[in-house]
Amino acid sequence: MPGAGPGHPVPGGPVGGEFAHTGHPRTAGPHGTLRLRFLQDVRVRQPHDTDVQVHGDDPAAMRRQYRAAGLTEADLAADPCTQFAHWFADAVRATGSGLLTEPNAMVVSTVGADGAPSSRTVLLKGYDQRGFVFYSNYDSRKSRELAGNPRTCLLFPWHPMARQVIVSGTATRVSAEETAAYFHSRPHGSQLGARASRQSTVVASREVLEQRYAEQAARFPEGTQVPVPDHWGGFRVEAHTVEFWQGRENRLHDRLRYTRSGAGWSVDRLAP
Numbered sequence: 001m002p003g004a005g006p007g008h009p010v011p012g013g014p015v016g017g018e019f020a021h022t023g024h025p026r027t028a029g030p031h032g033t034l035r036l037r038f039l040q041d042v043r044v045r046q047p048h049d050t051d052v053q054v055h056g057d058d059p060a061a062m063r064r065q066y067r068a069a070g071l072t073e074a075d076l077a078a079d080p081c082t083q084f085a086h087w088f089a090d091a092v093r094a095t096g097s098g099l100l101t102e103p104n105a106m107v108v109s110t111v112g113a114d115g116a117p118s119s120r121t122v123l124l125k126g127y128d129q130r131g132f133v134f135y136s137n138y139d140s141r142k143s144r145e146l147a148g149n150p151r152t153c154l155l156f157p158w159h160p161m162a163r164q165v166i167v168s169g170t171a172t173r174v175s176a177e178e179t180a181a182y183f184h185s186r187p188h189g190s191q192l193g194a195r196a197s198r199q200s201t202v203v204a205s206r207e208v209l210e211q212r213y214a215e216q217a218a219r220f221p222e223g224t225q226v227p228v229p230d231h232w233g234g235f236r237v238e239a240h241t242v243e244f245w246q247g248r249e250n251r252l253h254d255r256l257r258y259t260r261s262g263a264g265w266s267v268d269r270l271a272p
């Protein structure tokens with residue numbers, strides 16, 4: 001697949017270009033100076049600067065390249081999982097410079113029986129051709145809503161890279177074995193917390209929460225096996241569509257959307 005490997009440049013954003021060319025006077029007294037400092041701070045964190053550090057190229061050339069570069073149909077992998085792997089690798093690399101934190105944080109949206117949507121952040125814990133996996137409390141609001149309507153939407157907000165990925169799909173629970181394997185890989189305290197918290201319910205006070213945790217900690221001290229709670233496990237979201245959004249200059253962003261088509265995928269370009 002041409003041009004979209006993990007070494008593909010991490011683009012900067014149109015935001016960076018605008019900040020870099022605001023034209024504010026550089027010696028305008030204390031306020032101007034403050035402003036300049038702010039702009040410099042922002043400038044230092046430009047994604048294309050990070051990319052330069054990663055690839056060791058000429059910064060000026062890299063910037064020009066970014067301004068011309070985008071996401072083309074020819075860049076795309078044959079399937080969205082492979083394309084996601086390339087962008088996720090870029091996002092992980094961007095954490096090295098502090099540009100991005102928690103590249104696996106994604107917003108999951110669900111719809112309740114009353115038609116009201118709700119969203120929240122969760123952490124992606126795995127992905128492959130079968131789908132995107134996250135873990136949660138099976139009695140939580142999101143899980144109850146998914147039980148009634150498994151259609152869901154995942155959004156990866158990689159703003160500092162001027163990128164987002166949006167997955168529309170269907171969620172199913174992962175096997176008990178898959179849940180157990182992940183649950184036992186978590187820190188002991190996180191395992192206790194999953195047992196202690198009745199996620200999404202009203203809790204009378206912080207003390208009640210800590211009391212429930214203390215009960216679990218007494219039952220399952222460090223070094224003992226913490227049983228997987230019945231009310232906790234994973235979801236795998238099988239994608240119907242996956243959109244890759246790349247910010248470009250003048251708001252002429254690139255939006256390329258994969259849609260399942262038989263055994264493969266078709267790709268459409270959407271207007272920004």
Ligand SMILES: Cc1cc2nc3c(=O)[nH]c(=O)nc-3n(C[C@H](O)[C@H](O)[C@H](O)COP(=O)(O)O)c2cc1C
Nearest residue numbers: 105120121122123135136137140141142143199200
């Ligand atoms: C960065 C971040 C990561 C989170 N990761 C998870 C997660 O992996 N699983 C989870 O159940 N909640 C996670 N949460 C908490 C959820 O956002 C949410 O508060 C919780 O799942 C309850 O949501 P619900 O009441 O809508 O079901 C995370 C929150 C943040 C800010």
